[in-house]
Amino acid sequence: MLSLKLAYKNLIGAGLRTWLNVIVLSFSFVIIIWNKGLLNGWNEQAKRDMIDWQIGGGQYWQKDYDPYDMFTINESHSVIPDGISDDIQNGLLTPILINTATIYPEGRMQNVLLKGILPEQKILKLPTDKLQKNSDEISILIGSRMAESNKLQVGDYFTIRWRDANGTFDAADAKVVDIFHTNVPIVDQGKIWLSLEQLQKMLQAPNEATMLITENNSVEKEEISGWVFRGHDYLLKEMDNLIKMKSVGGSIFYGILLALALLAIFDTQILSIFRRQKEIGTEIALGMTRWQVVRLFTVEGAMYSVFAAILAAIYGIPLLTWQAKVGLAMPEGTDDYGLPIAKSIFPSYSIGLVIGTVLTIFIATVIVSYLPAKKISKMNPTDAIKGKIQ
Amino acid sequence: MQNSQIISIKNMKKQFPMGKGKFTALKNIDLTFDRGEFTGIVGPSGSGKTTLLNVIGSLDSPTEGKVITLGESIGALSHKKAANLRNKHIGFIFQTYNLLPVYTVYENVEFPLLLLKMPASKRKKAVLDSLEWLGLTDKIKSRPGQLSGGECQRVAVARAMVKIPEVVLADEPTANLDAENSHNILKMMVKLNKELKTTFIFATHDEKVIQYLRRQVVLKDGKVVNIKN
Numbered sequence: 001m002l003s004l005k006l007a008y009k010n011l012i013g014a015g016l017r018t019w020l021n022v023i024v025l026s027f028s029f030v031i032i033i034w035n036k037g038l039l040n041g042w043n044e045q046a047k048r049d050m051i052d053w054q055i056g057g058g059q060y061w062q063k064d065y066d067p068y069d070m071f072t073i074n075e076s077h078s079v080i081p082d083g084i085s086d087d088i089q090n091g092l093l094t095p096i097l098i099n100t101a102t103i104y105p106e107g108r109m110q111n112v113l114l115k116g117i118l119p120e121q122k123i124l125k126l127p128t129d130k131l132q133k134n135s136d137e138i139s140i141l142i143g144s145r146m147a148e149s150n151k152l153q154v155g156d157y158f159t160i161r162w163r164d165a166n167g168t169f170d171a172a173d174a175k176v177v178d179i180f181h182t183n184v185p186i187v188d189q190g191k192i193w194l195s196l197e198q199l200q201k202m203l204q205a206p207n208e209a210t211m212l213i214t215e216n217n218s219v220e221k222e223e224i225s226g227w228v229f230r231g232h233d234y235l236l237k238e239m240d241n242l243i244k245m246k247s248v249g250g251s252i253f254y255g256i257l258l259a260l261a262l263l264a265i266f267d268t269q270i271l272s273i274f275r276r277q278k279e280i281g282t283e284i285a286l287g288m289t290r291w292q293v294v295r296l297f298t299v300e301g302a303m304y305s306v307f308a309a310i311l312a313a314i315y316g317i318p319l320l321t322w323q324a325k326v327g328l329a330m331p332e333g334t335d336d337y338g339l340p341i342a343k344s345i346f347p348s349y350s351i352g353l354v355i356g357t358v359l360t361i362f363i364a365t366v367i368v369s370y371l372p373a374k375k376i377s378k379m380n381p382t383d384a385i386k387g388k389i390q
Numbered sequence: 391m392q393n394s395q396i397i398s399i400k401n402m403k404k405q406f407p408m409g410k411g412k413f414t415a416l417k418n419i420d421l422t423f424d425r426g427e428f429t430g431i432v433g434p435s436g437s438g439k440t441t442l443l444n445v446i447g448s449l450d451s452p453t454e455g456k457v458i459t460l461g462e463s464i465g466a467l468s469h470k471k472a473a474n475l476r477n478k479h480i481g482f483i484f485q486t487y488n489l490l491p492v493y494t495v496y497e498n499v500e501f502p503l504l505l506l507k508m509p510a511s512k513r514k515k516a517v518l519d520s521l522e523w524l525g526l527t528d529k530i531k532s533r534p535g536q537l538s539g540g541e542c543q544r545v546a547v548a549r550a551m552v553k554i555p556e557v558v559l560a561d562e563p564t565a566n567l568d569a570e571n572s573h574n575i576l577k578m579m580v581k582l583n584k585e586l587k588t589t590f591i592f593a594t595h596d597e598k599v600i601q602y603l604r605r606q607v608v609l610k611d612g613k614v615v616n617i618k619n
């Protein structure tokens with residue numbers, strides 16, 4: 001209790017020096033929480049986008065399907081099992097058929113993946129209702145990245161060339177009926193979306209599919225023979241790893257920040273050995289024990305972080321809440337990170353994050369205050385009283 | 391009753407390390423002090439007055455010999471016990487005031503009582519009383535930086551006296567005071583000494599102090615050369 005009281009008096013009495021330290025430390029509170037919150041928000045948003053646009057509640061893969069093997073992709077489809085047609089009707093599942101192809105927009109050439117999807121599906125956010133069913137013309141959807149890199153606009157035609165299930169080359173013209181915007185690059189880059197029926201016809205693979213995407217909230221994942229279920233854990237693993245790498249980068253950043261703040265406190269405490277030794281010697285002469293001196297200095301250090309936490313709360317809470325509401329606009333071109341990234345990221349702060357940060361900083365300040373304090377207390381009081389630098 | 395002797399020093403020597411060798415600041419000191427003394431250690435600058443007070447007050451330990459203050463053997467005390475001895479029984483007045491710069495006058499005087507864990511109401515009365523004795527009532531909220539040298543000196547005296555210790559060790563307590571203030575403080579110390587049997591040991595070469603002393607221990611080059619009663 002005494003050390004609390006004295007530490008409080010010492011800090012208040014020291015005035016500006018105290019407030020400078022407190023301000024620096026409060027910055028690290030706010031920036032660390034903001035930075036981590038931003039990563040959390042990004043993480044959550046990226047997962048949500050992946051689920052909305054690409055993976056749904058998990059996917060059944062035709063047993064041979066391997067997304068990384070372009071040579072087997074065209075053989076990895078089979079007939080959609082009879083038993084699940086109700087589920088498809090009810091929107092619990094939607095089949096996708098995938099095949100490689102080459103397109104020739106304006107005389108150039110690009111390898112793409114054709115993806116057949118039911119126009120009436122609601123599981124993925126793709127505007128598939130724009131696809132015309134049963135028309136002679138092939139109508140296709142592309143994403144904005146794809147449109148930009150191939151200079152395609154709605155209403156444009158280009159040639160698609162593909163091999164059907166028998167290995168025979170075929171070609172036809174396709175018309176861009178819509179261009180969609182998505183945060184998820186893999187739905188967009190190098191993908192051509194068209195009606196499932198259309199693609200089945202083109203490949204001469206009636207009623208076949210490469211994967212079945214489940215609706216996100218459907219809980220039961222029954223086994224379907226000949227098909228392998230891939231859940232979120234599997235499908236988001238790569239993204240999780242990417243995000244983990246990003247948070248390591250983030251940790252380094254806020255580690256440096258925290259180190260700077262702690263250095264300020266450490267510095268103050270070390271300086272105190274010299275500047276305040278007369279004071280400390282006097283306190284010892286007046287009957288303070290070494291342990292009381294150590295405790296006083298340690299409590300002073302800890303008190304910095306308490307003050308800083310209070311100050312950080314005063315300006316940080318409104319600032320961070322506002323930021324979580326309006327989001328942080330990401331610069332153009334951040335797509336290249338390889339992660340789905342929105343135009344704006346909305347930071348997401350958890351109680352654990354806040355408490356964890358406060359505790360970490362608190363413990364760290366206690367440690368950097370304790371170390372110099374221990375040194376101080378070993379000073380010879382008669383030298384200290386004279387204020388002799390040793 | 392024979393416990394009137396509260397400090398005894400036998401064949402004490404104090405050396406400080408200096409470069410490769412040692413500097414002998416005090417040697418062959420044999421002294422005793424009785425309860426209720428009003429004694430000065432006098433001598434020229436550098437004769438060892440402050441060093442002697444520091445050893446008596448357990449801030450420093452003797453290199454050789456025995457020093458017993460209030461029943462405690464100074465060289466053998468743990469840090470904790472020494473702190474306890476100073477806290478409970480010894481009031482220091484330093485040559486350089488040594489006020490705590492961030493505390494107000496009131497807080498400076500209150501400090502020893504906080505260490506003693508004296509209850510708040512008793513503490514307040516004691517602080518206000520001692521500030522009144524020393525004519526500092528209107529400076530209660532000032533910080534040391536805002537005080538004159540003499541005022542600082544008076545705060546230092548108030549801080550030493552506030553807990554009414556058994557022994558007050560005063561190192562040049564009047565060095566920065568004018569004649570009037572010096573006499574006021576000394577008269578007050580004499581009064582405390584008479585009424586409460588507080589023992590006063592001064593280190594001084596100030597004539598104003600010397601005329602109040604009942605005994606003088608004269609130091610020269612670290613040795614006691616004379617004792618005047």
Ligand SMILES: Nc1ncnc2c1ncn2[C@@H]1O[C@H](COP(=O)(O)OP(=O)(O)OP(=O)(O)O)[C@@H](O)[C@H]1O
Pocket residue numbers: 383406407408413415433434435436437438439440441442485593
């Ligand atoms: N920590 C120390 N290390 C080395 N020498 C010291 C130390 N403290 C004191 N001395 C020396 O011991 C001698 C006595 O010092 P002390 O401070 O006791 O003198 P003093 O009588 O109080 O003098 P003054 O009247 O100037 O205050 C001096 O020569 C001083 O240089």
Ligand SMILES: [Mg+2]
Pocket residue numbers: 439440441485561593
């Ligand atoms: Mg001296």
